[in-house]
Amino acid sequence: AQKVTQAQTEISVVEKEDVTLDCVYETRDTTYYLFWYKQPPSGELVFLIRRNSFDEQNEISGRYSWNFQKSTSSFNFTITASQVVDSAVYFCALFPVGAQKLVFGQGTRLTINP
Amino acid sequence: SAVISQKPSRDICQRGTSLTIQCQVDSQVTMMFWYRQQPGQSLTLIATANQGSEATYESGFVIDKFPISRPNLTFSTLTVSNMSPEDSSIYLCSAPGQLNTEAFFGQGTRLTVV
Numbered sequence: 633a634q635k636v637t638q639a640q641t642e643i644s645v646v647e648k649e650d651v652t653l654d655c656v657y658e659t660r661d662t663t664y665y666l667f668w669y670k671q672p673p674s675g676e677l678v679f680l681i682r683r684n685s686f687d688e689q690n691e692i693s694g695r696y697s698w699n700f701q702k703s704t705s706s707f708n709f710t711i712t713a714s715q716v717v718d719s720a721v722y723f724c725a726l727f728p729v730g731a732q733k734l735v736f737g738q739g740t741r742l743t744i745n746p
Numbered sequence: 747s748a749v750i751s752q753k754p755s756r757d758i759c760q761r762g763t764s765l766t767i768q769c770q771v772d773s774q775v776t777m778m779f780w781y782r783q784q785p786g787q788s789l790t791l792i793a794t795a796n797q798g799s800e801a802t803y804e805s806g807f808v809i810d811k812f813p814i815s816r817p818n819l820t821f822s823t824l825t826v827s828n829m830s831p832e833d834s835s836i837y838l839c840s841a842p843g844q845l846n847t848e849a850f851f852g853q854g855t856r857l858t859v860v
Contacts, residue, residue: 665848675836677789677851723788727849733779734840734849736789 634659636726636737644743645714653709653740655724661685665727666700666707667734672720683707714744748773748841752852759829759859766825767855769839774819779840779849780812789838795822829859 635658645651657666668680681691683700691698695712711718724737749772759765769778780792792812793801801814815823826833837855842848 667848669851674853675856676853677838679848679850682848725849732777733791733794734789738788 634661634726634728634731634735636724636735638722638724638737638740640740641738642741642743644745646745647716648713650710650712651714651742651744653711653722653724653742655707655709655737657705657707657724657726659726659728661728661730663729665729667723667725667727668698668707668709669723669725670720671723671739677723680709711742716744716746718742719744748775748843748850750839750841750850750852752839752855754855755853756856757858759857761830761859763829764825764827765829765857766823767837767839769822769824769852771820771841775841776819777842778816778822780814780822780824781838781840783836783838783854785834792824792837826857829857831859833857834859 637656639654643651664685666683670678670680681698688700688702697710699708707724719742721739721741723739726735751770753768757765778795781789782792783789791804792807793803793814795801795814795816797816797819803809811827813825834857837857839852840849843850
């Protein structure tokens with residue numbers, strides 16, 4: 633079965649705090665891709681990152697960083713020095729190549745308070 | 747990355763009527779996807795639309811309720827038929843990126859049925 637679990641339904645922090653969003657996935661495919669998307673209140677889905685199953689290198693993009701660990705089937709997302717504009721719902725998604733479709737987690741609503 | 751234009755961005759419709767949502771991609775793609783996001787929920791795949799063939803529907807979604815057209819490689823429509831308040835959701839279309847391993851989304855259609 634293909635499944636993505638985002639255990640944190642809602643997170644609220646004060647601006648400038650660091651925050652980590654957890655993502656755990658399940659798949660039997662050996663080749664798959666993992667994604668993070670941001671959905672601001674306007675509703676569109678903004679692509680943040682893609683990582684394939686053979687590349688466990690962590691990635692940093694500005695204040696954003698991602699930690700991919702195959703051993704624990706996790707793909708966590710950290711925002712450093714959070715800002716109010718980071719407030720949104722964040723979705724982790726799995727794309728097993730064999731299934732050819734995206735499987736989304738339930739999303740984490742992140743609120744950054746000034 | 748693919749640029750996807752979706753319209754309308756929002757609509758308020760009377761129950762029993764139908765609404766057709768349009769999705770235009772700036773490049774030719776084999777597959778396009780339609781998702782529904784009910785209030786406060788994650789994204790659920792409705793169907794996969796392939797050019798030149800019938801759409802493939804996921805469990806729980808039927809063609810009579812959600813007919814899809816795919817007349818060419820850059821365009822698709824989703825119709826929400828005989829609407830009820832339970833159809834109030836955000837509907838999003840999606841297309842893969844160049845390597846067919848990432849998904850880009852339109853800005854979504856926020857539908858309210860009254």
